[in-house]
Amino acid sequence: MMMWWHWLSVIGSLAVTGPIGVAIVVWLLAGKSWRLTAIWLALFGAGMALVVATKMAFIGWGVGVASVEFAGLSGHAMRAAAVFPVAGFLATRSSPLKIRLLGTAAGVLLAVLISISRVYVRAHPPSEALTGCLLGLAVAGVFIWYASTEHHMALSRLLVLLCIPVLLVAPQVEPIPAEQWITRAALYLSGRDQPYTRDMWRAPRSPLD
Secondary structure, X not given: OHHHHHHHHHHOOHHHHHHHHHHHHHHHHXXXXXXXXXXXXXXXXXXXXXXXXXXXXXXXXXXXXXXXXXXXXXXXXXXXXXXXXXXXXXXXXXXXXXXXXHHHHHHHHHHHHHHHHHHHOOOOOHHHHHHHHHHHHHHHHHHHHHHOOOOOOOXXXXXXXXXXXXXXHHHHOOXXXXXXXXXXXXXXXXXXXXXXXXXXXXXXXXXXX
C-alpha cells in the first residue's frame, strides 16, 4: 500500500508536473490560442509563486501556523491540482460533454490522490496538502472557465502524445532539488545560518518565552 502512495507522490513531482505544464503551453501555442497561453502562464506562475513565497517565509522568517503545522503550501499538491484537471479537460476538448467532464474529473481525482499521498509519505501535514490542493484546483478552475469559452481548439491528440512520454520517463529521473534551492534563497534573503523547521514548534519552551 505504501508503494502505491509513493508512486502517486512521484507523479506529483516537479519532474512530472513541470513538463506537463510546458506541454499544455505547447498545445495552446500549436492551436494559436494566444490568450489562453497567457492566462495559463499567469495562473500557473502565480500558483508556483505563492508556493515558493510561503515556503521561503517559513524557512527564512518562521512565518507559519504552529497549531496545524502549516509551514508552506505543498508544491506537489498545487502543481498536480493545477496541471492534471487542465490536461484532462484539454485532452477531451473535442469530445462530447460527458467525455469532457470525465476527463476533467479524472484529473481532479488524480490530483486529490496525489495530495493525500503527500500526507501518507509524511512529506506534508494535512494542512499543507489541503491548501496546496485547493490553490491548484482554483488555478485549474479559472483556466478551464476561460478555456470553455474558446470554440476553436482541436489538438487534443497532440496533448496526449506530449504527456505520455513524461509520465513514462519522468518517474525514473533524479528528483529536482527544488526544496534545496528554496532553502538557500530563503537563508540568503533572511540572513540566517540555519532554516526554521517544524521541530522548533515541538521543542519545549522555557518559562520566560
